[in-house]
Amino acid sequence: MPRAAVAFVHIVETVNTRIGRVAMYLIFVLAGVLLWSVISKAFFRPALWTQEMAQFTMVGYFVLGGAYSLILGANVRMDLLYGRWSPKMQAAVDCITIFALIFFLAVMLWGGIESTIYAFEVNERSRTVWRPYMAPIKIVICVGVFLMLLQSIAFLIRDIATLRGERI
Amino acid sequence: MPYEYIAIAMFAGMMAMLLTGQRVFAGIGFVAVVAAIMLWGDRGGHDIAFTSTIKLMNWYPMLTLPMFVWMGYVMSETRLADDLYRMFHVWFGPVPGGLAIGTILLMVLVSAMNGLSVAGLAIGATIALPELLKRGYDKRMVTGIIQGGSSLGILVPPSIVLVLYAMIARQPVGQLWLAGIFPGLLMAGLFLLYVVIRCRINPALGPALPKSELASISRAEKYRLLTAGVLPVVIFLSMMGPFVLGYVSLVESSVIGAAIATLVALVKRRLTREVWEKCIVSTLGVSCMFMWILLAALAFGAVFDGLGAVRAIEAFFLEDLGLSRWEIMILMQVSFLLMGMFLDDTAMLVIVAPLYIPLVRALEFDLIWYGILYTITCQVAYITPPFGYNLFLMRAMAPDQVSLTDIYRSIVPIVGIMILTLIIIMIFPQIALWLPNQVYGQ
């Protein structure tokens, strides 16, 4: 495989693993925010920001962790046929079907970027009284989806390598 | 092209994509965005996938999902249920078939502490199954009850499947959970009955523990083990209690549950570095899997709805075929069961969302009750070949002497019992609806 392609795979997977391993701790941020919600409701005035902050955190969790979850192989496949194929056959089919994933993510990114630009243009804020700006969470979604897109391309390169009998 | 054909093409495309073995969410999402762009390409069809993310974000009960997944992993990885198994082992061992009965009860308790079937299956396959096999229990019978019993995790609250259903059907999660309790107990009861009857007919299927083994356990030890049963009750009550009484919200109750399970694991010094790593990584993986599939399913559903396909289907059943509502319901359930055998529960969610829920609503059936029927069908889907989540896990976790054929054979009576439960609840909806009506006073 071309050295640039191999380097791309390594860099993408290293970056995605690192980001994902940070993102997976967001579950404790999420729990913390919700626990504060319980406490503030019980002892003070219910906090205005907890529910929305929790929702943002959850989105960050599964979007920024998305690429790492792809690396972990956590996303189920239907392996009725797939499971019986040889690794080469699997790689060959994946080489084609990975474009479904790439296309889906690309379209999502397209919509996401448009929505983010819109958020900047109109200074979009959430409807709540807390009124957070919407651009940051939309940027987070775009970044996460972009990283997943890079990861899908890295998978494609790996599959091509497998077909050529090489290992990355 | 008429919309009906596009709708059929979407379904066919989705099935074809799934068969290629590509990641499920990619297949569903791909078909959704392609259809959206073909339909509304010149006018913003590409928005659908992104706006689904926003839909998912706005739906606050989704916050419970990572919490319950975490709780399930802490439960199974820290082996909080080991003592529970030993309790049932000691107390039920002397009866013929007693260890199998104990295993079913274990599965019920584990189900009350987590929202998926994975934890139950892990505990069943790695702790209970080897013990049962060592004592000469019939491997097909016990493999079956572990598979069926662990699937109760999605019917007995808390249940992640019911959270997902609630999102799509826009029904109250609290009521759905309460509705799952009695059907879950009914199904567990039928499993018990099945074991008792089979062991009565053929005691060799489930030999009682030998006297010598029983004698080695002191009376004090027996009573000490009983305290193990307190733990699940505490976790369940501390989670469901404040919620049902209205002190905390659903989402908050899930955090309380997760926090208590974590605390117990810490106090018992079971949260080692490896266990911690396993729990946190698996939670991310499973949460991401669900979120991305749901996201793709929401996009798929929106496009499907945008086609007007839902109306076409309603009109087809109600006007063209001229069926009565119960005939349609039975037709739906049969087709759904058949699909469930070939699909796994995540794919079922995608189908149930655009097709069945609007129809159930149009026919004026209770959507809480239907949520229970849906969940039981998912349980069947979990354990039936060729696709089944539990089936795969069982294959991975079971001891070597349990072959794939054994696993396939083992589920036959279990599926029968599940379908029997399904029929009973279809005929007597009150089994599901009595408790939520009682609590929420409607």
Add this chain to the structure above:
Amino acid sequence: APIKWRMQTYAGAALGEHVCKPAIDQFNKIAAGQMEIELYYADQLVPTSELFRAMQNGTIDAVQSDDDSMQSPTEVTVFGGYFPFASRYSLDVPVLFNQYGLKEIWEQEYGAVGIQHISAGAWDPCHFATKDPINSLADLDGKRVFTFPTAGRFLAQFGVVPMQLPWEDIQVALQTGELDGIAWSGITEDYTVGWADVTKYFLTNNISGAWIGHFFANADRWNEVPDNLKLLMQVCFEQSHYYRQWWYWGGEADLRVNGPKLELTSIPDAEWATVEEKAREFWDEIAAESEVKAKVVEIVKKYNDVMAKAGRPYRYG
């Protein structure tokens, strides 16, 4: 049909059956195959928070909503709910739009962002329905209440904790404890969509005002429609507003008196005077935010002045 539109309303199915569907059915029937509007309910195609953008892009051709719920990026968004100072009867809204010039302001504001404003109408009053009774302003303190953004800003000064959720999830949120109540609608809607099943008390004072609602369309789509159909659409949408007028007017009175599910409470008159005064202050604050907002507030003040001088039955006291 040669022209096919997708319209999404802010309302969920139960309410949409009344406040939107009849008019759309009528339109489709009269248009007799020349054009067809397909109606979708809250969040069905896109989430309500993305509704405006979807209409701008053309994913959705037309929208029924107030300005506030769909978060329109215009200067008039804050006027989705109008406040105790603004008007008294639902007839006030069409007068403000058709005789006092609000219609032109709305058309201009929406025209600038690629949207055709088709029709404005008075919707329902916004009352509190709660789990605990509200007998004074002090009872509002700390209540987590579903309401709309502008009302939220106004109500926050009474200690209300305003919450935002998808409309379809409110009933569930009341059950699961996420909400203590709603300050969103009249009693008719409470009964129609099932919120009366999960709350106990109804506050007769509409502290959070009432709604102005609209029909909008993507401007390009609108321009493609032949004139006779444009006119038909306008007439049918006006008819929808009219349907609401009597449906709410009769429904509110009937359910207050004969409704079995909600117990009525009121705040003392002296406190109501406080609310009205606070409302006037609040709208002065809003007016200070921009020229357009100042113009709308000024028009409303002018109108109220006329009404007050006109005496009974326009205004009492």
